[in-house]
Amino acid sequence: MSTPSADAPLLTLENVSKSFGPVRVIDDVTVHVRRGHVQVLLGENGAGKSTLIKMMSGIYQPDGGRILVDGGPVVLDGVRAAESHGIATIHQELNLVPTMSVAENVLMGRLPSRAGLLDKRAMRTTARRALDRIGLDVDVDQPVGELGVARQQLVEIAKALSLDARMLILDEPTAALTHGEIDALFGVVEDLRADGVGMVFISHHLEEIARIGDDVSVLRDGSLVAEVPASTDEDELVRHMVGRDIADHHPRRREYTGPDEVLLDVQHLSRHGVVDDISFQVRAGEVLGIAGLVGAGRTELLRAVAGADPYDAGTVTVRGGALPAKDVGSAIAAGVGHVPEDRKSQGLVLGASVNENIGYATLRSTARLGLVDRPGQRRRAQDVADRLRIRMRDIDQTARDLSGGNQQKIVFARWVLAGSQVLLLDEPTRGVDVGARVEIYEFINAITADGGAVVMVSSDLPEVLGMSDRILVMSGGHVAGELEGEDATEDRVMALAVRDVDRDAEDHSEGTSA
Amino acid sequence: MSTPTTSTPSPTPASRLRTGAGTFLANNGALVGLVALCLALFIATPNFLTGPNLLNIGIQASTIAVLAFGMTFVIVAGGIDLSVGSVAALSAMASAWVYSAAGLPGGLSLLAGLATGAALGAISGIAIAFGRLPSFIATLAMLSVARGLTLVLSDGRPIATSPAVSFLGGTLFGIPVPILVLAVAGLVAAFILNRTVVGRSMYAVGGNAEAARLSGIPVKRVLVTVFALAGVYAALAGMLLAGRLNSAQPQAAAGYELDAIAAVVIGGASLAGGVGRVSGTLVGALILAVIRNGLNLLNVSSFWQQVVIGLVIAVAVGIDVLRRKNTRH
Numbered sequence A: 001m002s003t004p005s006a007d008a009p010l011l012t013l014e015n016v017s018k019s020f021g022p023v024r025v026i027d028d029v030t031v032h033v034r035r036g037h038v039q040v041l042l043g044e045n046g047a048g049k050s051t052l053i054k055m056m057s058g059i060y061q062p063d064g065g066r067i068l069v070d071g072g073p074v075v076l077d078g079v080r081a082a083e084s085h086g087i088a089t090i091h092q093e094l095n096l097v098p099t100m101s102v103a104e105n106v107l108m109g110r111l112p113s114r115a116g117l118l119d120k121r122a123m124r125t126t127a128r129r130a131l132d133r134i135g136l137d138v139d140v141d142q143p144v145g146e147l148g149v150a151r152q153q154l155v156e157i158a159k160a161l162s163l164d165a166r167m168l169i170l171d172e173p174t175a176a177l178t179h180g181e182i183d184a185l186f187g188v189v190e191d192l193r194a195d196g197v198g199m200v201f202i203s204h205h206l207e208e209i210a211r212i213g214d215d216v217s218v219l220r221d222g223s224l225v226a227e228v229p230a231s232t233d234e235d236e237l238v239r240h241m242v243g244r245d246i247a248d249h250h251p252r253r254r255e256y257t258g259p260d261e262v263l264l265d266v267q268h269l270s271r272h273g274v275v276d277d278i279s280f281q282v283r284a285g286e287v288l289g290i291a292g293l294v295g296a297g298r299t300e301l302l303r304a305v306a307g308a309d310p311y312d313a314g315t316v317t318v319r320g321g322a323l324p325a326k327d328v329g330s331a332i333a334a335g336v337g338h339v340p341e342d343r344k345s346q347g348l349v350l351g352a353s354v355n356e357n358i359g360y361a362t363l364r365s366t367a368r369l370g371l372v373d374r375p376g377q378r379r380r381a382q383d384v385a386d387r388l389r390i391r392m393r394d395i396d397q398t399a400r401d402l403s404g405g406n407q408q409k410i411v412f413a414r415w416v417l418a419g420s421q422v423l424l425l426d427e428p429t430r431g432v433d434v435g436a437r438v439e440i441y442e443f444i445n446a447i448t449a450d451g452g453a454v455v456m457v458s459s460d461l462p463e464v465l466g467m468s469d470r471i472l473v474m475s476g477g478h479v480a481g482e483l484e485g486e487d488a489t490e491d492r493v494m495a496l497a498v499r500d501v502d503r504d505a506e507d508h509s510e511g512t513s514a
Numbered sequence B: 001m002s003t004p005t006t007s008t009p010s011p012t013p014a015s016r017l018r019t020g021a022g023t024f025l026a027n028n029g030a031l032v033g034l035v036a037l038c039l040a041l042f043i044a045t046p047n048f049l050t051g052p053n054l055l056n057i058g059i060q061a062s063t064i065a066v067l068a069f070g071m072t073f074v075i076v077a078g079g080i081d082l083s084v085g086s087v088a089a090l091s092a093m094a095s096a097w098v099y100s101a102a103g104l105p106g107g108l109s110l111l112a113g114l115a116t117g118a119a120l121g122a123i124s125g126i127a128i129a130f131g132r133l134p135s136f137i138a139t140l141a142m143l144s145v146a147r148g149l150t151l152v153l154s155d156g157r158p159i160a161t162s163p164a165v166s167f168l169g170g171t172l173f174g175i176p177v178p179i180l181v182l183a184v185a186g187l188v189a190a191f192i193l194n195r196t197v198v199g200r201s202m203y204a205v206g207g208n209a210e211a212a213r214l215s216g217i218p219v220k221r222v223l224v225t226v227f228a229l230a231g232v233y234a235a236l237a238g239m240l241l242a243g244r245l246n247s248a249q250p251q252a253a254a255g256y257e258l259d260a261i262a263a264v265v266i267g268g269a270s271l272a273g274g275v276g277r278v279s280g281t282l283v284g285a286l287i288l289a290v291i292r293n294g295l296n297l298l299n300v301s302s303f304w305q306q307v308v309i310g311l312v313i314a315v316a317v318g319i320d321v322l323r324r325k326n327t328r329h
Helices: A049-056 A079-084 A102-106 A120-133 A149-162 A179-194 A206-212 A234-242 A298-306 A328-333 A343-347 A354-362 A374-387 A404-417 A434-449 A461-467 A490-497 A501-511 B013-027 B029-044 B051-076 B084-100 B106-129 B135-154 B163-167 B177-195 B197-207 B209-214 B219-245 B256-266 B278-297 B302-327
Strands: A011-020 A023-033 A038-042 A064-069 A072-074 A087-090 A167-171 A198-202 A215-220 A223-229 A262-271 A275-283 A287-292 A313-318 A336-339 A422-426 A453-457 A470-475 A478-484
Touching (some): A011 A049, A023 A038, A023 A064, A023 A198, A023 A215, A038 A206, A038 A234, A049 A198, A079 A087, A087 A149, A102 A120, A149 A167, A179 A206, A215 A234, A223 A234, A262 A298, A262 A453, A275 A313, A275 A453, A287 A298, A287 A461, A287 A490, A298 A328, A298 A453, A336 A404, A343 A404, A343 B209, A354 A404, A354 B197, A404 A434, A422 A434, A461 A490, A478 A490, B029 B278, B029 B302, B051 B084, B051 B219, B084 B106, B084 B219, B106 B219, B163 B219, B177 B197, B177 B219, B177 B278, B197 B209, B209 B219, B256 B278
Parallel strands (some): A023 A223, A038 A215, A167 A198, A287 A453, A287 A470, A336 A422, A422 A453
Antiparallel strands (some): A011 A023, A064 A072, A262 A275, A262 A313, A470 A478
16 A cells, blocks of 8 residues: 555545546546545535445546555555455445345355364354444344334445445445434544544435534535535525525425315225225315334335235225225326336336336327337427436437436326326435425426325425325324324324334334345 | 447437448348358359248247247346246147147137246246246246146147147248247237337336336236246247147247357346347347257257357357447446
8 A cells, every 4th residue: 555644544546537428427526535524525416426426435436536545546446346445335225135044144255264164153254243343233144124214324334344344335225224324424434433443424314414414525516516514404405505595495386266075085095004094185276295214114105005015904095086006007007206205216117218117107098009119209208208307318219217206206297297186205206406306396386286196205304394285194004193284293293103103113113124 | 338238229310310320230230140151152052042041040930939929028028938848838738738638619719828928927926026926036946846747637648739739830832931920029029028018018018017006006916927928928939839740749839948048138128127129039039040040051050059049149249248338338
């Protein structure tokens, strides 16, 4: 290693640039990662955060500028090279083998052996020591897949530290975690900071930045636009990020003036062990928010209403017509559109074009004699994509290549094209950057202004409070309460959400495992 | 990224202009390989580029190509069909049997063969869609069942085919009928995949079955259709083969499923589903046929031919993997 110097940053990206073909994705950016310091990378999807991370972890090499470790220039020409300098990345998609034990995962690739045989005792002890460092109390013999996402993430952190990592890159580590789990994760981050580990932290949740970060590098369109302390006011951070003011983060407007009509009527819906006797109505022009903890049955409720999952009892009625259970086609024909929880695994065919993805729900209804109306389909998809301002090269671009926000808009576009009047949205802005998020809110306003009805499940409390006209709070599979107007506060929602939860706490922690 | 290989084979004029010749080559590596192969054989032996030999290649390619067209539906929809060789044999045998033993007229015996293939494929499809068996297992079972039934039906002996089926092995206006069948079957398959609702649904189901289901695509019905179509194509291939010999053989087309899968994969389809084109499959089948023909012309033993074919599959798919890796940044 070259001339280590005590007060030099652990890692510096110095004036780095990177182009893919003609597109310059990173332009002259400098970022320092210091010992015992949490450096936040902030920016909209596509701003260049992931490219920077990939440079730090050796996946990409910069075209211009240099990378310094301990003040000396290095070449990180692969993940191994980065690891040899003590740089480890905790990716959003965890690199664990779910069927193998915690200990095997921690020591993957360097399992201790004696005379060619696996030394199980040494494996357990080493793994135990690695887990103890971050205070993670799990059975080392348990298959990793049986742990919840949060603990899997901690296993991965333990694994990185046991590889002598001095610097951790945490790529949206909180995206899939509950409030309690985030607290636990941040506790670990605090400990590591005290130990002198340098960290890079990425999150779309601005409130987390002040809690956990030290300094923020704000990126926009591949350039570094600001370097500010983490205590900076959220509105100012947003201004740096999007290059303009976003006056209202949750611009809910009720503009429907038509006749008062119940569009969606759910009565006594039950599915054994998942949702229990749930009834609610949504009227034209209304947004019903559904809040609750992870595992409260919100997604399951939405999927049952959408016809995606079966249910044991109850009725779902749209505009007075009863829908058959577990029949997505009938629900769509009745005007129901479902934006599922995970757009990548449930919402999109990632390898197919934007055009195809927008058209799936209307493939059959616009066909003649079983033949697809290709020119018409294309024209309509282009039209909707323009209206929703989906940012893409052209309509034939592969869905995989778009940013999270634009991918989510594709799923919305599908239901706009289908003329859906009842939209069931499951975490509609998860992993979506601030700019696209506001566009999605505006879209919700437009749908309801036209007389549509929206049911929105969200774990983002400010979002539920800001965008809903009424809030249904779920807990343990049933309705814990309904809040409206002045009553709808963060405290009241949380008080209802945690009701009965003590008894079910064990179930929940199991239910959240991937 | 290059133009999507998954979807519409004809991009807009604008995107075609922009992507240009480089992308064409990158997306048609198998075609480039086929042309190079033909050039090499043209230089190596004077017998290659002659009318009779080319027709011979077309006839040789037709059985595998028709099987592989059916396999393209299955692989695009994210499945695999190991039973097509056995289904081809049983369908041809059933067609010959209803003619010789039951005395059905020739034209009807041809339809009976196709119906047998459709029924066998639909049974596999139902087991996969509704019985939730992995397609590998369901069609492995069908491979054995169909071959067994072929032996039961024929008592292990060849049965003479009807004139209608034998016609498939003949010539029409000087062109071998198998080549005409190959062309029509290919056009129909391409039409189904590109233009019909069920065809586009196959890409969606293969690309992401859950997203397809939540978009209202009847995934199970699509899967049954896919395997039934593969069965029909297998039956057609089986009767092409029987027609050339004027008899249905109990051991006909054994092992052909692997050649069909190879042709589809060489043609650029992904075994993960959602990607594949009929034109690619045709090129894949032609590559296999040209290699066999060329090696015969060069007097290479059939033992070595198997080695070469295996290497070609590995190299073709290996190049494809590398290409995909490079086009994705």
